[in-house]
Amino acid sequence: MMEFTGSNSVFEPWMRRALQLAALADGLTSPNPLVGAVVLNGQGKLVGEGFHLRAGESHAEVDALKQAGNNAKDGTLIVTLEPCCHHGKTPPCTDLILSSGVKKVVVALEDPDPRVSGKGISRLRAAGIEVFTGLLEEEAAFQNRAFIFRIRNGRPWGVLKWAMSLDGRTGLPNGQSKWISGNESRKWVYKLRSKCDAVIVGSGTVRSDDPLLTSRGLSRPEPLRVVLSKSLRLPFNAQLWNTSLAKTLIAYGPDALKENLEEFPKGLSFLPLNSTSPIELLPALAKRDCNRVLWECGSAIASEAIQQGCVQELAVFVAPKLLGGIKSMAPLDDFGFTSMNQVIEMGNFSMEKFGQDLLLRMPFLGGKP
Numbered sequence: 001m002m003e004f005t006g007s008n009s010v011f012e013p014w015m016r017r018a019l020q021l022a023a024l025a026d027g028l029t030s031p032n033p034l035v036g037a038v039v040l041n042g043q044g045k046l047v048g049e050g051f052h053l054r055a056g057e058s059h060a061e062v063d064a065l066k067q068a069g070n071n072a073k074d075g076t077l078i079v080t081l082e083p084c085c086h087h088g089k090t091p092p093c094t095d096l097i098l099s100s101g102v103k104k105v106v107v108a109l110e111d112p113d114p115r116v117s118g119k120g121i122s123r124l125r126a127a128g129i130e131v132f133t134g135l136l137e138e139e140a141a142f143q144n145r146a147f148i149f150r151i152r153n154g155r156p157w158g159v160l161k162w163a164m165s166l167d168g169r170t171g172l173p174n175g176q177s178k179w180i181s182g183n184e185s186r187k188w189v190y191k192l193r194s195k196c197d198a199v200i201v202g203s204g205t206v207r208s209d210d211p212l213l214t215s216r217g218l219s220r221p222e223p224l225r226v227v228l229s230k231s232l233r234l235p236f237n238a239q240l241w242n243t244s245l246a247k248t249l250i251a252y253g254p255d256a257l258k259e260n261l262e263e264f265p266k267g268l269s270f271l272p273l274n275s276t277s278p279i280e281l282l283p284a285l286a287k288r289d290c291n292r293v294l295w296e297c298g299s300a301i302a303s304e305a306i307q308q309g310c311v312q313e314l315a316v317f318v319a320p321k322l323l324g325g326i327k328s329m330a331p332l333d334d335f336g337f338t339s340m341n342q343v344i345e346m347g348n349f350s351m352e353k354f355g356q357d358l359l360l361r362m363p364f365l366g367g368k369p
Contacts (some may be wrong), residue, residue, distance in 0.1 A: 011106050014038050014046075014078045015136045019108075019143060021051040021060070022080050027195035027219055028054045031289040033111075033147040035081045037064040039102070042074035055289070059084065061093045065100045073101035080140045082111040082133075085120040094123045104130045108140035112151045146292035149312065155282035158310045159196065160295040160302055161189065162331040163317035163357075170299070171329040175208050181317045184355035192315065194219035197290035198249075200281070202301045203229040212239045213296065214246050222246030224288065228301060230276045232256040236263050243267035249288075251281050279308040303333040306344065314346070316360045 009015075021036030029035075029052055037060035039048035048071070050063025058066075061083055065072055083093035083105070097105065105124055110133065111117055124131050141148060146157035163181040164170050171177035179186070193199055194215035205211060206227055213225045225240050225248045232252050240248050241264060249269045253276040261270060273280050278301060285293060295305055305311050316331075337343055349362035 009106075009132075009135055010044075011076070011078055011132075011135060014040065015080070015106065015108055016139075017049070018060075018078055018080045019136065019139055021049060022143060024051055025053050027197075027292075030197045030291040031055060031147075031150070031286075033081055033144045035060040035079065037061045037077060037079040039064045039068040039072050040076045040078070041068070041071045042103075044076075047071035047075065059093050062096055065096055065102075068100075070101075075102050076104040076106060077102045078106040078135075080108045081144065082107050082109065082116055082118070083120045083124070084111070084116050085123050092120075094120050097124060097129070098127050102129065104132070106135055107131065107133045108136050109144070112148050114151075145312075150286050150291050155279075155286050155310070156197065156290040156293045157312050158282070158293055158295060158305065159192070159313045159315055160305065160311040161192065161315040161317075162296075162302070163319065164331055165319055165321045165323040167322050167324065168331070169323040169325070169329060170331050172323055173325045173329075175329070177209070177329070180319050180321065180323075181357050182319070182355040185317050185319075185357045185359065188354055188359065190214075190216045190218055193223055193294060196223050196292045196294040198224040198226050198285055198288075198293045200226045200228060200278075200293055200295050200297060200301075202297045203227065203231065203234055204298045204300075205296070206234055206238050206240060210235070210239055211296070212245070223294070224249055224285075224290070226251060226281070226285070226293075228276055228278070228281060228297070229253075230255060232258070232260040234260070234264075236265075241265045241268060251284070252276070277308060278305040278310040282310055299329065299331055299333045302331065303335065306332070307335065311364065313363050314361065317354075318358045318360065320356050 018036035018038050022034040025034055032055045036051040038046060041047045048064040048068030050060045052060045061079055077097060083097055085092045085094045121131050149157040162170055165180055199213045214222045225246055227250045229250060229252045249271055251271040251273055253273055271284055295302060347363040349360050352359045
């Protein structure tokens with residue numbers, strides 16, 4: 001095995017370029033991963049580069065090698081993820097690599113997909129190509145954390161977002177919550193939605209806020225809008241039912257008023273569930289090609305999603321406002337903890353300012369609570 005043990009390789013700047021290329025398609029490739037590639041000729045000069053834009057289109061290695069053409073002969077391919085070796089919607093990348101004439105392949109991360117999972121690397125090595133692995137592996141794994149999580153767990157990576165006041169309230173006692181955060185913060189949320197495959201809310205959010213839940217045109221197509229409802233007691237004229245903007249899925253449990261299904265406008269999709277627990281919804285979304293989902297729900301669903309391991313990352317806006325009120329809304333329900341030894345600890349957080357608001361982003365330790 002030839003592995004990089006550090007990040008001081010001569011190929012490191014080129015791998016960073018490949019990671020930058022991969023990031024250009026963030027939010028577009030599901031259920032596929034983000035992948036970027038560059039090709040150097042025999043003298044170490046850049047002769048080709050590419051990235052995977054969306055499922056069904058050419059892979060990063062293909063675009064990079066096609067751009068390089070004959071200049072790839074005796075050169076080096078640098079790619080952020082192990083080249084595929086199976087027939088899917090596109091032919092195996094390993095076939096093109098073998099015919100390109102490159103002598104070396106540098107891979108950041110082994111593909112966790114069992115259809116590949118080391119087989120692509122083994123095939124290249126068996127054909128006499130030098131393959132080096134592990135260069136900027138942590139960066140590559142972080143970039144594809146949602147894809148990796150779905151492959152390993154059978155459900156999407158979950159991001160939970162809320163906005164709250166300085167005293168930890170998400171709304172007034174009468175339910176008013178528009179707007180706690182400022183305009184710049186809301187623009188960032190549109191960008192976050194554009195990088196997610198689905199946005200999930202509960203019935204209460206639909207009734208109280210009548211949200212639109214789109215990226216405001218930043219993503220094409222828009223993320224799937226999902227309503228998780230126990231009863232199907234929903235307004236029949238909500239903005240979410242306008243599917244000319246984005247698709248909408250209503251997931252409901254066994255106690256739902258199924259006669260209400262006939263009252264909704266045409267164009268909606270419906271998903272019956274054995275229960276409306278968040279953990280039951282997510283495998284169904286994974287089958288709908290979702291790598292990453294955004295929870296924009298109320299406190300009850302948010303708390304249950306955390307407890308069931310459906311949330312891997314938090315995005316919390318804190319606005320410099322005091323709402324007060326003992327009965328004011330909070331972002332989470334009671335977890336039932338009675339000791340500080342029981343509390344959920346968060347990982348290292350990052351902080352950024354948007355207008356007057358602070359955005360805190362943090363993972364759960366170990367990727368899940």
